[in-house]
Amino acid sequence: MAYHLSLFFHAMLLLLLLLCPATTLAQNHTDHFALLAIKSGITHDPQRVLDSWNTSLHFCLWQGVTCGRRHARVTKLDLGSRGISGSLSPQIGNLSFLRVIYLANNTFKGVIPPQVGGLFRLKALVLGNNSFEGEVPASLSNCTRLKHLVLARNNLFGKLPQQLTSLVNLIRLTIHNNGFTGGIPSFLANLTSLEIISAADNHLGGSIPNALGQLHNLQEVGFSNCKLHGMIPSSLHNLSSLTIVDFSINQIGGDLPKDIGLQLPNLESFIIARNKFTGTIPFSISNCSKLGVVYLSENDFTGKINIDFSNMPNLRLLGLFTNSLGSSQPDDMNFIDSMTNCSNLEQFTFHENQLTGVLPSSVGNLSSKLIYLSFGDNFIYGSLPSGIGNFANLEWLYLTHNWFTGVIPIELGNLRNIRLLYLGYNNFTGKIPDFIGNMSLLFQLSLVGNRLQGQIPQIIGKCKSLSSLDLSENNLIGAIPRELFQISALSIYLDLSDNNLVGPVPQEIGKLKSLTVLDLSQNDLVGAIPSAIGSCTSLEYLYLQANSFQGPIPLTMSALRGIRTLNLSSNNFSGQIPRFLEQLNLSSLDLSFNNFYGEVPMGGIPELGLPKCAMSAARLRKGSQLSRAILVVIPLCSLLVVAMVFSLLFYLRRRRRHTQPTGASLMQPFSRVSYGSILKATNGLSEQNLIGMGSFGVVYKGIIEPYGEMVAIKVLKLGHQGALRSFMAECEALKNIRHRNLVKIITSCSSVDFQGNDFKALIYEYMPNGSLERWLHPCSEQETENEEAPHRLSLSTKSVDCNRCGSCHSLPSSGI
Known part of the structure; x- marks a missing residue:
C-alpha cells in the first residue's frame, strides 16, 4: 500500500510540475541550485545516492529529497546513514522551506554552517555521528520552531551559546560525545518543553544547576562522564516525570534521599555508577515498579541491602558491585529471596562487597534469562546451592574469593552455555568434576586456590573453546593428561602450578602454538624439557621452577623469540648455558639452583633502547665440589642486589598470584571487561x-x-x-x-x-x-x-x- 501511494504521489507531483506556471519553476531554481551546491561539497558517496541528482529528473524526485505538496519546495533533506563524506555547503540556508535536516551517521566534516540559523521553519536538525567541528553557531537561536537538536558524536567544542535560550519549543537536546566545556548551561532551565537531555561524555565540569528542577516535562537526563562534582540538587528529585537518570562516571557524592523512590516513581533506568555516593541504599527504591536498569556500582554505599525487589518485574540489569555493602550479619544475603519475581533479570552483579552469610537456596529461583551472575569477593560461606545449575542461559558465573566449602555441585553441569566459570580461592574439596568436559563453550575456567584432589580429568580435553585454564594451588596428583594439550584454543594461560603433579611433560605440549603463559612450577615433574616446546612460539612467560627437571636447555627453545620471563630455578638442569638466550626478548631470566656452567648471556640492543642484562660471569671450576651455581639475571640490577632481594621477589610474586593469574594481561574477575x-x-x-x-x-x-x-x-x-x-x-x-x-x-x-x-x-x-x-x-x-x-x-x-x-x-x- 505504501509503495502504491508513493507512486501516486510522484505521478501527481510530475503532473503538478507540468501544469505549474513558469514563474513558480523559476522560483524553484533557488532550491535547485542550493541542492547542487550541497552535492558539490560531498567528496565520497559510496551508495551512489547522488547519482539521481541530475538534470534528467526534477530535484523533488532526487533521492533523499522531499518536497511539499502545495509548493514544489524542499521540506526535508534525508541523507542519513549513507556513508557520505565531505562538508556541508552554506547554501543549505537557501532551502528556506526546510523542516527536517537528517544527516546522521555519515562523515561530514568542517563547521556547522551558520546559515542554518536562517531556516526559521526548521523543526529537526539531526547531525549526530559525524565529524563536525568548531562551536555550535549562535544563529541557531533563530530557529525558534526547532524541536529536535541532535549533535551527538561529533568534534564540537566550547560552550553552548547563551542565545539558544530562545528555543522554547525544543523537546530533545542530544549533544553527547563531544568536547563541550563551561559547565551545564543554566539557561537550559528556560527551555521548559525539554523532555530529553543527553550530554554524556563531554568536559563540562562544575556542578548540577539547581535550576534544572524547573523542567517539569523532563523525562530523560544523561550527564555521564562530564567531570561533574557536588551533589544532585534536591530540585531534581521532585521531577516525577523522570524515567531515565544517568549521572555515572563523575565525582558526585552525598547520600541518596530516603524517599527518592516515592519522589521518582516512574524511573525505568537509574545509573549513578562510579561516583562518590555514600550511605545506605534507600528502601524506598522498592516503590519504583518500572525499574529495568539499576547501576549503583563503584561507589561507597554501605549497610545491608534492604530493597524489596518483589515489586520490580521489569528489572533486567542490577549492578551493585564494588561498594562496601554488608552488615557482617548472617542474613546479608536474604534480599535474594525477594528477587524471584524479577523474571526478566539478565545481569546480577554484586561482587567486591562485604556481604556475609550463606547463599540462600532461593538463588536457584532467579530468572531463567540470567546471563551474568557475580557475587565473588565477599564473605559468603557454606556449600553452593544445587539450584545454581538452573540457569540454562548463564554465560558468566563468578564466585571467586569467598568461603564456599564442600564439593562442586554436579548441577553445574547443566550450564551448557557457560563461557566463564570462576570458582577460585574458596575451600571446595573433592575431585574436579567430569561434567567440565561437557561445557563445550567454556572460554575461561579458574579453580585456583581450593583443596581439590585427585587427577586432572582427561575429559577436560573436550573443552575445545578453552583459552585459559587455572588449576593451580590445589592438591592435584598424577600425570598431566595428554588430552590437555589437544586444546588448541589455549592462548591466554595454562597454570597447573602448586600441585603434586608427577611424571614428564608430554611432547604434545608443542601443539599449544598460541599459548602465552605456561606455569608448571612447584610440582614433582621430572625428565627433560620436551624439545617440542620450541613450537610454542607465542610463549612469553614460562615458569618451570621447583620441580625435578633434568638435562640441558633444549636448542629448540631458541625459537621462542617473544619470551620475556623464563624461570628454570630449583631443578636438576645441567650443561652449558646456551648462547641463544641473549638473542631472546628476555626481561627476566632465573637459572638459579641448578648444575649449569658457563657465562650468563649479555643480551640487549642499545640502538633499540633495550638494556643489557646485568651479568654474573661466575664459572664452575673443573673438579669443584659445588653442586649448585646461582645465576640470576634481572635487567638493570647488579648481582649483589639480586642476591639480597631474590627471596623477597619470589615471595611477592607468589603473593600477587593469589589475586591474579601469573603473566601479562591475565585479568580477573572477567576476561571480558565492562x-x-x-x-x-x-x-x-x-x-x-x-x-x-x-x-x-x-x-x-x-x-x-x-x-x-x-x-x-x-x-x-x-x-x-x-x-x-x-x-x-x-x-x-x-x-x-x-x-x-x-x-x-x-x-x-x-x-x-x-x-x-x-x-x-x-x-x-x-x-x-x-x-x-x-x-x-x-x-x-x-x-x-x-x-x-x-x-x-x-x-x-x-x-x-x-x-x-x-x-x-x-x-x-x-x-x-
Missing part, C-alpha cells in the same frame, strides 16, 4: 589517554582496575560504515593468529554504553615506547623536552639488529 571499566581506565576516554586514531576506531591507553596493568584499548566507531565488520573480522583473525611481531590482543568488550548504544572495543597489550614509525623516522627538534626522541635506526640496524634480536616484537609499539 564498558564502565573501560571508561574508568581511560579517564572517560579522555584526550590525555589518546594514543592513536584509525578509520574505524580510536585507541586509548589505560589501566584496567583492579588488575593494575596498562593496556591499549581500541574503541570502535560503530557509526562508521564497515566498523562492525572490521570488529568481527579483527576478532576472528586475532582468535586464530599469534605471532611475535603482532601486538597481542588480550580481550574484548561487546556491550552497551550507559545510554543503551552498542559499544565494542578490543583490548591489546600496551607497548610503551612509541610506534615503529617514530623509530624509523625520529621526531624533529621541536620534540618536547620531557619526551625523549627515539634513536634513529640505521639500515644495518634495521636489518642486522632485528635479525640478531630475532624478533621485531622487541621494537617499541604504541599498541594501535
Whole structure:
C-alpha cells in the first residue's frame, strides 16, 4: 500500500510540475541550485545516492529529497546513514522551506554552517555521528520552531551559546560525545518543553544547576562522564516525570534521599555508577515498579541491602558491585529471596562487597534469562546451592574469593552455555568434576586456590573453546593428561602450578602454538624439557621452577623469540648455558639452583633502547665440589642486589598470584571487561589517554582496575560504515593468529554504553615506547623536552639488529 501511494504521489507531483506556471519553476531554481551546491561539497558517496541528482529528473524526485505538496519546495533533506563524506555547503540556508535536516551517521566534516540559523521553519536538525567541528553557531537561536537538536558524536567544542535560550519549543537536546566545556548551561532551565537531555561524555565540569528542577516535562537526563562534582540538587528529585537518570562516571557524592523512590516513581533506568555516593541504599527504591536498569556500582554505599525487589518485574540489569555493602550479619544475603519475581533479570552483579552469610537456596529461583551472575569477593560461606545449575542461559558465573566449602555441585553441569566459570580461592574439596568436559563453550575456567584432589580429568580435553585454564594451588596428583594439550584454543594461560603433579611433560605440549603463559612450577615433574616446546612460539612467560627437571636447555627453545620471563630455578638442569638466550626478548631470566656452567648471556640492543642484562660471569671450576651455581639475571640490577632481594621477589610474586593469574594481561574477575571499566581506565576516554586514531576506531591507553596493568584499548566507531565488520573480522583473525611481531590482543568488550548504544572495543597489550614509525623516522627538534626522541635506526640496524634480536616484537609499539 505504501509503495502504491508513493507512486501516486510522484505521478501527481510530475503532473503538478507540468501544469505549474513558469514563474513558480523559476522560483524553484533557488532550491535547485542550493541542492547542487550541497552535492558539490560531498567528496565520497559510496551508495551512489547522488547519482539521481541530475538534470534528467526534477530535484523533488532526487533521492533523499522531499518536497511539499502545495509548493514544489524542499521540506526535508534525508541523507542519513549513507556513508557520505565531505562538508556541508552554506547554501543549505537557501532551502528556506526546510523542516527536517537528517544527516546522521555519515562523515561530514568542517563547521556547522551558520546559515542554518536562517531556516526559521526548521523543526529537526539531526547531525549526530559525524565529524563536525568548531562551536555550535549562535544563529541557531533563530530557529525558534526547532524541536529536535541532535549533535551527538561529533568534534564540537566550547560552550553552548547563551542565545539558544530562545528555543522554547525544543523537546530533545542530544549533544553527547563531544568536547563541550563551561559547565551545564543554566539557561537550559528556560527551555521548559525539554523532555530529553543527553550530554554524556563531554568536559563540562562544575556542578548540577539547581535550576534544572524547573523542567517539569523532563523525562530523560544523561550527564555521564562530564567531570561533574557536588551533589544532585534536591530540585531534581521532585521531577516525577523522570524515567531515565544517568549521572555515572563523575565525582558526585552525598547520600541518596530516603524517599527518592516515592519522589521518582516512574524511573525505568537509574545509573549513578562510579561516583562518590555514600550511605545506605534507600528502601524506598522498592516503590519504583518500572525499574529495568539499576547501576549503583563503584561507589561507597554501605549497610545491608534492604530493597524489596518483589515489586520490580521489569528489572533486567542490577549492578551493585564494588561498594562496601554488608552488615557482617548472617542474613546479608536474604534480599535474594525477594528477587524471584524479577523474571526478566539478565545481569546480577554484586561482587567486591562485604556481604556475609550463606547463599540462600532461593538463588536457584532467579530468572531463567540470567546471563551474568557475580557475587565473588565477599564473605559468603557454606556449600553452593544445587539450584545454581538452573540457569540454562548463564554465560558468566563468578564466585571467586569467598568461603564456599564442600564439593562442586554436579548441577553445574547443566550450564551448557557457560563461557566463564570462576570458582577460585574458596575451600571446595573433592575431585574436579567430569561434567567440565561437557561445557563445550567454556572460554575461561579458574579453580585456583581450593583443596581439590585427585587427577586432572582427561575429559577436560573436550573443552575445545578453552583459552585459559587455572588449576593451580590445589592438591592435584598424577600425570598431566595428554588430552590437555589437544586444546588448541589455549592462548591466554595454562597454570597447573602448586600441585603434586608427577611424571614428564608430554611432547604434545608443542601443539599449544598460541599459548602465552605456561606455569608448571612447584610440582614433582621430572625428565627433560620436551624439545617440542620450541613450537610454542607465542610463549612469553614460562615458569618451570621447583620441580625435578633434568638435562640441558633444549636448542629448540631458541625459537621462542617473544619470551620475556623464563624461570628454570630449583631443578636438576645441567650443561652449558646456551648462547641463544641473549638473542631472546628476555626481561627476566632465573637459572638459579641448578648444575649449569658457563657465562650468563649479555643480551640487549642499545640502538633499540633495550638494556643489557646485568651479568654474573661466575664459572664452575673443573673438579669443584659445588653442586649448585646461582645465576640470576634481572635487567638493570647488579648481582649483589639480586642476591639480597631474590627471596623477597619470589615471595611477592607468589603473593600477587593469589589475586591474579601469573603473566601479562591475565585479568580477573572477567576476561571480558565492562564498558564502565573501560571508561574508568581511560579517564572517560579522555584526550590525555589518546594514543592513536584509525578509520574505524580510536585507541586509548589505560589501566584496567583492579588488575593494575596498562593496556591499549581500541574503541570502535560503530557509526562508521564497515566498523562492525572490521570488529568481527579483527576478532576472528586475532582468535586464530599469534605471532611475535603482532601486538597481542588480550580481550574484548561487546556491550552497551550507559545510554543503551552498542559499544565494542578490543583490548591489546600496551607497548610503551612509541610506534615503529617514530623509530624509523625520529621526531624533529621541536620534540618536547620531557619526551625523549627515539634513536634513529640505521639500515644495518634495521636489518642486522632485528635479525640478531630475532624478533621485531622487541621494537617499541604504541599498541594501535
